Amino acid sequence: MGLGLLPLGLALGVLITHAGLPWWCASLFTAVVYAGSFEFLLVNLALAAAPLAAVALAAFLVNVRHVFYALSFPLDRVRRRLGKAYGTFALTDEAYALTTGDRARSWSGARILWLQLFMHLYWVGGATTGVLLGSVVPDSVTGLDFAMTALFAVLALDTVRERHGDLPTPVLALLSALVARVVLPGQLLLSAFILFTATLLVRSRAASKKEPKEEPRA
Numbered sequence: 001m002g003l004g005l006l007p008l009g010l011a012l013g014v015l016i017t018h019a020g021l022p023w024w025c026a027s028l029f030t031a032v033v034y035a036g037s038f039e040f041l042l043v044n045l046a047l048a049a050a051p052l053a054a055v056a057l058a059a060f061l062v063n064v065r066h067v068f069y070a071l072s073f074p075l076d077r078v079r080r081r082l083g084k085a086y087g088t089f090a091l092t093d094e095a096y097a098l099t100t101g102d103r104a105r106s107w108s109g110a111r112i113l114w115l116q117l118f119m120h121l122y123w124v125g126g127a128t129t130g131v132l133l134g135s136v137v138p139d140s141v142t143g144l145d146f147a148m149t150a151l152f153a154v155l156a157l158d159t160v161r162e163r164h165g166d167l168p169t170p171v172l173a174l175l176s177a178l179v180a181r182v183v184l185p186g187q188l189l190l191s192a193f194i195l196f197t198a199t200l201l202v203r204s205r206a207a208s209k210k211e212p213k214e215e216p217r218a
Contacts, residue, residue, distance in 0.1 A: 001094050002122040008151060009126020010133070012039055017134025019043050026131035030124040034090065037152070038062040061189050069096045078109035090116035097155050172199045 013026045021043065029039045038059055045055050069091055078084050087109075095116050098104060104112075160170050173196055180192035 001098060002118055004151065004154075005094065005119055005122040006126040008036065009123050009128075010130035012036075012043075013127040013130020013132070014134040014137050015040065015043055016127075016131050017137075019047055021046060023131045026127040027124060030127040031120075034092070034120060034123065035059070035063050036092065036123070037149075064193065066091055069093075072100055074099055074104070074107075074109075074112060077107070078113060083109065083113050087113055087116060090120055092116075092119065093152065093155060094119055097159065168203070169200075172196060172203070175199075 009030065012030070016026045016029075017023070025046070029042060033039055033042065041058060041062060042055070045058065050058075070088070073087075073091055073096055075084055075087050078087050095112075098115060099107065099112050156170065176196035176199060177188070177192045180188045180195060184191040
């Protein structure tokens, strides 16, 4: 996963260079913000000198999914408060995907924190290297801003393969995105999240009704 984050960080650093922002923005964004998909968006927001309120709203819409991650992220294995604080801060899509799989059920809290720390270092190092080497990458190179989307697609495919019995969930996610794209294209992300959450609630309620009720014991 770290080797996958390294080229993504390089792509972000190159984008920051081509955008004309100072080189230290790459290190600052990746070390302090540490929200990959939002950092790609933050480059355009910084160029447009967007108001802080607009930046805060964009950050909320892009990262609100982390609220749902926290429900099943194994933070209870981390003992110290400082470790819990960093584990919460460094809860990324990649960290969640790795620590909630079947192979991670026996991982200790220390191993989870070290995993998050190394991914953080890969991200910061990749972006810093990318911004320093960005001047040698021609402006004609396209597709760098699609790097994060490609990573999400790979993570989604891996999850579907691992949980092959839960095919309706990604289908509902795809349908929610398509409906939001057609009905509310200007608010695609928020409307897709709301629609997907609503469909999951309906599905959960329907499944609970189908479960056989236990007969009272005599």
